[in-house]
Amino acid sequence: MSDTNYLNVDYGIRSWLLTVDHKRIALLYLGSITVMFFLGGVFALMIRLELLTPAADVVQADTYNKLFTMHGIIMVFFFLIPSIPATLGNFLVPMMIGARDLAFPRLNLASWYIFLVGALFTLWAVFTGGVDTGWTFYTPYSTVGANTKVIPAAVGIFINGFSSILTGLNFIVTIHRMRAPGLTWFRLPLFIWATYATSVIFILGTPVIAITLALVGVERAFHIGIFDPAIGGDPILFQHLFWFYSHPAVYIMILPSMGVVSELITCFARKSPFGYSFIAISSLAIAFLGFLVWGHHMFVSGQSAYASLIFSFLSFAVAIPSAVKVFNWTATLYRGSIAFQAPMLYALGFIGLFTIGGLTGLFLASLGLDVHVHDTYFVVAHFHYIMVGGALMGYLGGIHFWWPKITGRMYPETLSKIAALVVFLGFNLTFFPQFILGYLGMPRRYHVYPDEFQVLNVMSTAGASVLGLGYLLPMGYLLWSLRYGARAPANPWQATGLEWQTPSPPPTENFVVTPIVTGPAYCYAGEEAEVV
Amino acid sequence: MSDHVGTLPAATAHQFDDAVQQRDASGLGMWVFLVTEILFFGGLFTIYTVYRSLYPEAFGHASGTLDITLGAVNTAVLIGSSLTMALAVHTAQVSRNRRLVALFLCATIVLGGVFLGIKGVEYAQKFHEHHVPGPSFHYSGADAQHAELFFCLYFLMTGLHALHMVIGVGLLSVLAVMALRGRFGPSYYTPVELTGLYWHFVDIVWIFLFPLLYLVERHS
Ligand SMILES: [Cu+2]
Numbered sequence: 001m002s003d004t005n006y007l008n009v010d011y012g013i014r015s016w017l018l019t020v021d022h023k024r025i026a027l028l029y030l031g032s033i034t035v036m037f038f039l040g041g042v043f044a045l046m047i048r049l050e051l052l053t054p055a056a057d058v059v060q061a062d063t064y065n066k067l068f069t070m071h072g073i074i075m076v077f078f079f080l081i082p083s084i085p086a087t088l089g090n091f092l093v094p095m096m097i098g099a100r101d102l103a104f105p106r107l108n109l110a111s112w113y114i115f116l117v118g119a120l121f122t123l124w125a126v127f128t129g130g131v132d133t134g135w136t137f138y139t140p141y142s143t144v145g146a147n148t149k150v151i152p153a154a155v156g157i158f159i160n161g162f163s164s165i166l167t168g169l170n171f172i173v174t175i176h177r178m179r180a181p182g183l184t185w186f187r188l189p190l191f192i193w194a195t196y197a198t199s200v201i202f203i204l205g206t207p208v209i210a211i212t213l214a215l216v217g218v219e220r221a222f223h224i225g226i227f228d229p230a231i232g233g234d235p236i237l238f239q240h241l242f243w244f245y246s247h248p249a250v251y252i253m254i255l256p257s258m259g260v261v262s263e264l265i266t267c268f269a270r271k272s273p274f275g276y277s278f279i280a281i282s283s284l285a286i287a288f289l290g291f292l293v294w295g296h297h298m299f300v301s302g303q304s305a306y307a308s309l310i311f312s313f314l315s316f317a318v319a320i321p322s323a324v325k326v327f328n329w330t331a332t333l334y335r336g337s338i339a340f341q342a343p344m345l346y347a348l349g350f351i352g353l354f355t356i357g358g359l360t361g362l363f364l365a366s367l368g369l370d371v372h373v374h375d376t377y378f379v380v381a382h383f384h385y386i387m388v389g390g391a392l393m394g395y396l397g398g399i400h401f402w403w404p405k406i407t408g409r410m411y412p413e414t415l416s417k418i419a420a421l422v423v424f425l426g427f428n429l430t431f432f433p434q435f436i437l438g439y440l441g442m443p444r445r446y447h448v449y450p451d452e453f454q455v456l457n458v459m460s461t462a463g464a465s466v467l468g469l470g471y472l473l474p475m476g477y478l479l480w481s482l483r484y485g486a487r488a489p490a491n492p493w494q495a496t497g498l499e500w501q502t503p504s505p506p507p508t509e510n511f512v513v514t515p516i517v518t519g520p521a522y523c524y525a526g527e528e529a530e531v532v
Numbered sequence: 533m534s535d536h537v538g539t540l541p542a543a544t545a546h547q548f549d550d551a552v553q554q555r556d557a558s559g560l561g562m563w564v565f566l567v568t569e570i571l572f573f574g575g576l577f578t579i580y581t582v583y584r585s586l587y588p589e590a591f592g593h594a595s596g597t598l599d600i601t602l603g604a605v606n607t608a609v610l611i612g613s614s615l616t617m618a619l620a621v622h623t624a625q626v627s628r629n630r631r632l633v634a635l636f637l638c639a640t641i642v643l644g645g646v647f648l649g650i651k652g653v654e655y656a657q658k659f660h661e662h663h664v665p666g667p668s669f670h671y672s673g674a675d676a677q678h679a680e681l682f683f684c685l686y687f688l689m690t691g692l693h694a695l696h697m698v699i700g701v702g703l704l705s706v707l708a709v710m711a712l713r714g715r716f717g718p719s720y721y722t723p724v725e726l727t728g729l730y731w732h733f734v735d736i737v738w739i740f741l742f743p744l745l746y747l748v749e750r751h752s
Pocket residue numbers: 246247250293294296297
C-alpha cells in the first residue's frame with residue numbers, strides 16, 4: 001500500500017517530538033509508560049526476590065522501604081494512571097467519535113511533555129537515593145521523619161498531575177463538542193463513557209493531590225508545618241486529602257479498563273451489550289461514588305466511628321455499579337457466538353480477577369474485618385487484583401485489540417494467547433497466596449517474616465517470575481510484529497465503531513470523509529435472531 | 533501592520549468544523565480548567581476550615597494582626613480590576629477599537645500590579661514582625677503555636693492567590709500586545725474572554741480569602 005497514513009507521513013524525529021496528532025502522541029505515551037512499567041516491574045521483582053526467604057538476604061530494611069515505595073510511585077502515578085487514557089484514550093477518543101483530533105492538540109502534546117518532566121523528577125529521586133515513605137507519603141514521616149528524596153518525588157507527582165488534568169480536560173471538551181453528526185450521547189461507544197467518567201475524576205481529584213503533595217514539599221523545604229503535630233497540625237488531615245484523590249485514582253485505573261472490556265466483550269461475543277445504558281451510567285456512578293468513600297483507608301487511623309460507618313456503607317454502595325457492569329458483561333456473553341481471540345482472553349481474565357478484587361474489597365470495607373487485615377498482605381493482594389488483574393489486563397487486552405489499527409500490523413495470535421494465559425496464571429500464583437498470607441497476619445512493607453509464611457511467599461515469588469515472563473512476551477512479539485506481522489485490514493475483527501471504518505493505520509486526519517452516525521453503537525449482525 | 537488584519541477572523545484550527553465550534557470548545561475548556569482550580573484552592577480552604585474550627589481563638593487573634601486597611605484597599609483594587617477586565621472583553625466583543633481594548637487591558641494590569649504591590653508591603657510587614665512561620669517565628673499573643681498554623685495558611689493561601697495574579701498579569705500583557713496589533717474584534721475575541729474568566733475567578737478567590745483571613749474576629 002502506498003497510501004499515506006499517520007505513521008509514514010513523516011519519519012523525522014521532529015515530526016514526532018513536535019507532533020500534534022493525537023495518534024502519534026498516544027504512541028509517545030505508549031513508549032514512555034512502557035519504560036516506566038518495566039522500571040516499576042524491576043522493583044517489584046526485587047521485592048519478591050527479597051521475600052523468597054524469611055531472612056534479610058538481598059536487601060536491608062532501608063533499601064526494602066525504598067523498593068516498595070519506588071515500585072508504588074512509578075506504577076501508580078507513571079504507569080497505571082496514564083496507562084489507558086493517555087495511550088488508547090488518546091488514540092481512540094477522536095477516532096471513536098468521528099473527529100479529526102482532540103479539541104486542543106497542542107495542549108495534548110504539552111501533556112506529554114509535562115508527563116516527561118514529572119517522570120524525570122521522579123527518576124532523579126529514584127537514582128539519587130530513592131524515597132522510603134511508601135507511595136502514600138504519610139505525614140509526619142514524609143515531612144519531618146524521612147531522610148530521603150521526598151521533595152523531588154513529590155514535585156514529580158505534582159507536575160505529572162497537570163498532565164492528567166490537561167488530558168482529562170481535553171477529553172471532556174472533545175467528547176462534549178466534537179462528536180460526529182448523529183452521534184448522540186447514547187450512541188457513544190462504552191469506552192467513551194468510561195473515558196469521560198475517568199476524565200471527570202482527573203479534573204476533580206488530581207488538583208487535590210497536587211496541592212496536598214505541594215504542602216508536603218513546602219513543609220519539608222521551609223518547615224512551614226501544615227500537617228506538623230508540633231504546632232497543632234493534623235497528620236490525619238493529610239490522609240483525608242491524600243485518599244480523597246487516591247481512592248478515586250483507583251477508578252482512574254479501572255474505569256478505562258472497564259471501557260475496553262465492554263468493547264472486547266461485545267465484539268468477540270458478537271452481541272450488543274446487555275443493558276447499554278446501565279453500563280454507560282454505571283461508569284458515571286462509579287466516578288461519583290468513588291469520591292465519597294476515601295475514609296475506608298482510615299478505619300484504624302482514629303477517625304470517628306460514625307464517619308467510619310458511613311464510609312463503610314458508601315464503600316459497599318460502590319459495589320452496586322461495579323456489579324452492574326460484571327453482570328451485564330456476563331449477560332452479554334450469554335448465547336453470544338464467542339471467539340477466544342487473545343484480547344477476549346484478557347477481557348475474560350479481567351472479569352474474573354476484577355470480581356475477586358471487588359469482592360475482597362467488600363471484606364476490607366467491613367469495619368470489623370478491616371481491623372484484622374488492615375496493612376496486611378490481604379490488602380496488597382486485593383488492590384493488585386484490581387490494579388494489575390483488572391486495570392493491566394484491560395490495558396493489555398486493549399493494546400492487542402487495537403494493535404492492528406494503531407500499527408497496521410497483526411500481532412501473532414497463538415503467541416498472544418499463550419502470553420495471555422501466562423499472565424493470568426502468573427498473576428494468580430503471585431497474588432492469591434497473598435490473600436492467605438494477609439489473613440494469617442503477615443503485615444505488608446516488611447522485608448523479613450516468620451518461617452511459617454515461607455511456602456506461600458515462595459509461591460508468590462515464583463508467580464511473579466511467571467508474570468514477568470508474561471509481560472516480556474508481548475513486549476517481544478508486538479515489537480516483532482511491527483516488521484514481520486501480517487498487514488492488518490481496516491477492520492480485522494468485524495467490529496462496529498467508527499475507528500474500524502477507516503484504514504489501518506489511519507490517515508493523519510483520521511477519516512477521509514467525516515462519518516455520519518445513524519444508529520446505536522454495537523449493531524452486530526445476526527443478533528436480531530437471538531432477541532427473545 | 534495594516535488595519536484590516538484586525539477584521540479577519542482567526543483561522544479555524546484543523547480539528548474544528550467552524551469558528552463557532554472552536555469558540556464553544558475553548559470556552560468549555562476554560563470552564564473545566566476553572567473547576568480544577570476550585571478543587572486546587574479547595575484543598576487549602578478545607579485545611580483552613582478544619583484548623584479554624586479546631587483553634588477558633590488562636591485564629592481570631594492571629595487574624596487581628598493583619599492590616600485590615602490594606603486588605604480592604606486590595607479588595608477594592610481587585611474588584612476594580614474585574615470591572616476593567618469586563619470592559620476589555622465587552623469592548624473587544626462589540627467594537628474594533630484596538631486602543632480602547634488595550635487601554636482596558638493595561639488598566640487591569642496596573643490594578644493587578646497595585647494589588648501585588650500592596651500584598652508585598654503586607655508580606656514585608658509580617659516579615660518584620662516575625663510572623664512568618666519557620667525558625668524565626670515570634671508571636672506575642674496567646675497560643676503562639678496555633679497562631680503559627682494560621683500564618684502558614686495565610687501565606688500559603690494568599691501566596692497561591694498571588695501566583696495566580698502574576699500568571700494573570702502575564703497573560704494580560706500578551707493580550708495587550710495582541711490587542712494593539714488589532715488581533716481582536718467582534719469576530720474573534722476568545723482569548724480576551726477566556727482570560728477574563730480566569731481573572732474573575734482569581735478575583736472571586738480573593739473575595740473569599742479576605743473575610744476568611746482578615747475578618748475572623750472583627751466584631752470584638
Ligand atoms: Cu479506597
